[in-house]
Structure formats: structure tokens, C-alpha cells
Amino acid sequence: MYNKCGCIQDANKAFLEMPTRTFVTWTSMISGYSQHGQPQEAIQLFEEMRLAGVRPNEITFVSLLSACSYAGLVEEAEHYFDMMKKEYCIEPVVDHYGCMIDMFVRLGRVEDAFSFIKRTGFEPNEAIWSSLVAGCRSHGNMELAFYAADKLLELKPKGIETYILLLNMYISTERWQDVARVRKLMKQEDVGILRDRSWITIKDKVYFFRANDRTHPQATELYQLLENLLEKAKAIGYEPYQNAELSDSEDDEKPAAGSLKHHSERLAVALGLLQTPPGATVRVTKNITMCRDCHSSIKLFSLLENREIIVRDSKRLHKFKDGRCSCGDFGALL
Numbered sequence: 001m002y003n004k005c006g007c008i009q010d011a012n013k014a015f016l017e018m019p020t021r022t023f024v025t026w027t028s029m030i031s032g033y034s035q036h037g038q039p040q041e042a043i044q045l046f047e048e049m050r051l052a053g054v055r056p057n058e059i060t061f062v063s064l065l066s067a068c069s070y071a072g073l074v075e076e077a078e079h080y081f082d083m084m085k086k087e088y089c090i091e092p093v094v095d096h097y098g099c100m101i102d103m104f105v106r107l108g109r110v111e112d113a114f115s116f117i118k119r120t121g122f123e124p125n126e127a128i129w130s131s132l133v134a135g136c137r138s139h140g141n142m143e144l145a146f147y148a149a150d151k152l153l154e155l156k157p158k159g160i161e162t163y164i165l166l167l168n169m170y171i172s173t174e175r176w177q178d179v180a181r182v183r184k185l186m187k188q189e190d191v192g193i194l195r196d197r198s199w200i201t202i203k204d205k206v207y208f209f210r211a212n213d214r215t216h217p218q219a220t221e222l223y224q225l226l227e228n229l230l231e232k233a234k235a236i237g238y239e240p241y242q243n244a245e246l247s248d249s250e251d252d253e254k255p256a257a258g259s260l261k262h263h264s265e266r267l268a269v270a271l272g273l274l275q276t277p278p279g280a281t282v283r284v285t286k287n288i289t290m291c292r293d294c295h296s297s298i299k300l301f302s303l304l305e306n307r308e309i310i311v312r313d314s315k316r317l318h319k320f321k322d323g324r325c326s327c328g329d330f331g332a333l334l
């Protein structure tokens with residue numbers, strides 16, 4: 001109960017004062033530490049649980065492995081993964097494999113992720129192959145990225161974001177045959193159209209934006225502001241991605257001739273910067289995942305404008321501040 005409302009200290013106190021600790025209380029406490037980003041505490045508690053003679057189950061191991069994964073504790077993760085199988089005879093399921101693979105990808109050790117898959121004989125699902133494609137691409141290992149993409153396509157993915165991930169990658173590397181292959185499969189699988197939408201609430205009013213939207217009364221100012229910011233961002237190292245990446249559907253507004261192309265969240269952020277007082281946090285919501293270009297430009301906007309900018313996309317929360325993002329760039333692998 002305490003864990004759910006986010007107060008780990010209270011949960012810990014209640015746990016310590018419990019007359020008897022059951023498997024459920026141990027496991028929920030370990031999971032609490034794991035979710036609150038306190039991996040060492042999660043590990044320590046797990047060891048105490050074992051000493052107390054309480055048998056962990058597969059859920060306990062998911063929490064434990066995700067704590068190790070998040071903290072990048074490779075040795076510990078491998079140790080517990082083996083322990084789960086050998087000592088407790090628990091067959092790993094997709095969540096356990098996912099934690100391990102996620103960890104290697106986060107650390108940029110994509111080759112280790114692949115050898116882990118090979119060694120264990122695990123067959124990744126759509127989500128895991130997608131994260132491998134994104135991770136390999138982000139860490140510049142295109143050979144493995146293309147390999148993972150082929151594996152992903154064999155699964156005939158269902159999620160539209162998976163297709164966008166693949167299209168973005170193939171477009172930016174000018175692999176037009178692969179682009180055609182992905183588009184064909186999208187039609188076959190009837191995955192629908194992805195619409196790029198973002199919104200921002202200012203003084204109880206919600207403003208919606210499409211990509212390249214010019215319908216807002218202050219559109220000219222928004223575009224002007226973005227242009228200025230992008231110029232300043234370039235001066236401090238921002239490089240726009242050469243091949244404009246997709247994340248909007250074909251029926252979205254086309255950019256006016258000669259003007260910049262903006263995904264919806266950039267427009268919403270610009271409105272936030274214009275209409276809220278200096279120093280106020282700008283909060284935007286986006287219905288799909290941010291692309292890399294928007295992610296890297298908004299990072300710099302936070303620095304240039306000295307603002308905290310929060311973008312909640314369909315996958316995670318990005319808290320941009322002082323030129324950095326809380327996701328550690330992991331979320332912007334698209």
C-alpha cells in the first residue's frame with residue numbers, strides 16, 4: 001500500500017515493524033525499492049529474505065533483475081539470473097530476459113545482448129527486438145541493427161510504432177528497398193495510420209498541435225521562436241538529422257515551402273515557452289514516441305531558455321533540464 005503511493009520510507013518503516021514477514025511483504029518491499037531506483041537496497045533485502053529462509057518466486061526475481069538492470073549491475077544481474085535457474089529451478093520468462101537485454105542495451109553493450117540471447121536460446125518478442133534495433137542504432141552498430149530489424153520483420157509486428165522505428169532507420173540510411181518492404185508489410189498487416197499529436201494545458205485551456213500545424217493564432221511567433229532556438233542550438237552543437245525522420249502520418253500538414261518541419265511537440269513546447277512566465281515548467285503530452293531530432297533539440301531548448309521542459313510521450317517521461325534529459329537518452333532511441 002505504501003509503495004503504491006510512492007513513499008518508500010513509510011513502507012520501509014511499516015515493513016521493519018511487521019511482526020511476521022511473509023513472502024508477499026518481502027517481495028513487495030523488494031519491488032518497491034526496485035521501482036524507486038534503490039537497487040542496492042533491493043539486493044540487500046533479497047539476501048535477507050534468503051537468509052530468513054523465505055523462498056523467492058519468479059516475481060521476486062523480476063523485481064531484483066530490474067533493479068540490477070536499471071543500475072547497470074551486470075555481474076549481479078548475471079549472478080541472480082543463474083541463481084534463479086540453478087538454485088530455485090525457476091525457468092526464466094520474457095520479463096527476466098527483457099531485464100537482462102535491456103541492461104546490456106542501456107550500457108551500450110549490444111554485442112553482449114546478442115550473445116546473451118544466443119547463449120540462452122531465448123526468442124525475443126516484438127518489444128525486445130524493437131529495443132535491440134533502437135539500441136544498436138543509437139550506439140552506431142548498424143550491422144546488428146539491420147540484423148535485429150530483419151528478425152523483427154519476420155514476426156510481422158503489430159504495433160505501429162515498431163514500423164515507424166524501422167522506417168526511420170531505413171530512411172536515415174537511405175535503404176529505400178527496405179522502406180518499401182516495411183510499407184508493404186504495414187499495408188498487409190493493416191496497422192493503420194500514425195498521427196502525431198501533442199497538447200499543452202495553459203491556464204486550464206488545452207491546445208492541440210499536429211505536425212507542421214499553422215492553425216494556432218500565434219503560429220508565426222511559434223515558428224519564429226523555433227527558428228531562433230534552432231539557430232542558437234546549432235551554435236552549441238545541435239545537428240539536425242540529415243534525413244527528416246517520420247513520425248507523422250502522410251495526411252498531416254505539409255510544411256510551407258522553405259519553412260522548417262516541426263513535429264507536434266516542438267510546437268507545443270514553443271507555445272509553452274511563449275505563454276508561461278520565465279522559469280515556469282513547460283509540460284507537454286505527446287500521443288506517440290518522440291523522435292531523436294525533437295529529443296536532442298528540446299534538450300538544448302531547456303538549456304537556452306533556462307527552463308524545465310517535461311514531455312510525456314507514449315513510452316516514457318522526459319524531463320529536460322540544463323541540456324539533459326532524465327531518460328538518459330534511452331527513451332529517444334527512435
Ligand SMILES: [Zn+2]
Nearest residue numbers: 263290291294
Ligand atoms: Zn520529432
Ligand SMILES: [Zn+2]
Nearest residue numbers: 318325327331
Ligand atoms: Zn528523454
